[in-house]
Amino acid sequence: MRYIILLPLLILGSCCQPTSNTQKMQTQIDSLQNKLAHTYRPGFGEFMLVIQIHHAKIWYAGNAQNWPLVKFELDEIKESLDGIREYCTDRPEVASLPMIDAPLDSLGNSVKNKDLPSFKNNFVLLTNTCNNCHRATKHEFNVIKLPDSPPFSNQEFKVH
Numbered sequence: 195m196r197y198i199i200l201l202p203l204l205i206l207g208s209c210c211q212p213t214s215n216t217q218k219m220q221t222q223i224d225s226l227q228n229k230l231a232h233t234y235r236p237g238f239g240e241f242m243l244v245i246q247i248h249h250a251k252i253w254y255a256g257n258a259q260n261w262p263l264v265k266f267e268l269d270e271i272k273e274s275l276d277g278i279r280e281y282c283t284d285r286p287e288v289a290s291l292p293m294i295d296a297p298l299d300s301l302g303n304s305v306k307n308k309d310l311p312s313f314k315n316n317f318v319l320l321t322n323t324c325n326n327c328h329r330a331t332k333h334e335f336n337v338i339k340l341p342d343s344p345p346f347s348n349q350e351f352k353v354h
């Protein structure tokens with residue numbers, strides 16, 4: 195009598211164990227996916243605000259011929275652009291990003307050659323390209339220009 199009761203229970207237990215493990219794992223996957231979907235990621239506009247700051251710093255560092263600082267700020271812009279490529283994959287505007295690569299390279303060459311007139315020309319070219327992309331992505335109301343005053347009073351742009 196005891197066997198008659200135990201046997202079906204045994205069969206039921208062994209057959210359903212994997213299913214309940216799979217279910218447990220699925221629940222964990224679902225909860226992790228949910229967490230990932232709600233993890234903070236910087237938005238396109240936040241990257242742009244950071245790029246705006248580096249853009250202004252480049253102008254003051256370049257005019258002071260502080261080439262190591264210009265190079266540093268240029269690399270920071272490139273890092274922010276990489277961040278857009280990595281975190282803003284849902285934004286179609288990412289497709290327009292490559293237009294900024296050539297002007298950034300040209301500015302990099304001015305820095306390598308420590309050439310102030312070429313720096314100024316290439317900075318204007320870079321700024322025009324910011325605006326070209328804003329037009330291409332229907333953000334033409336975000337107009338970037340050469341700065342009139344240093345972005346921060348607590349940073350030295352001259353060479354020490």
Ligand code: HEC
Pocket residue numbers: 238239240242243245246249287288290291293294320321323324325327328331333336338
């Ligand atoms: C992919 C093309 C593209 C390029 C290249 C680009 N931008 Fe933008 N920019 C955008 C888009 C799209 C937005 C709107 C982002 C949003 O939805 O918040 C934007 C927004 C901005 C904003 C407004 C941010 C705010 O919240 O006030 C600034 C400032 C800005 N960009 C600066 C620049 C500067 C400076 C450069 C050049 C060094 C540049 N952008 C190059 C596409 C571009």
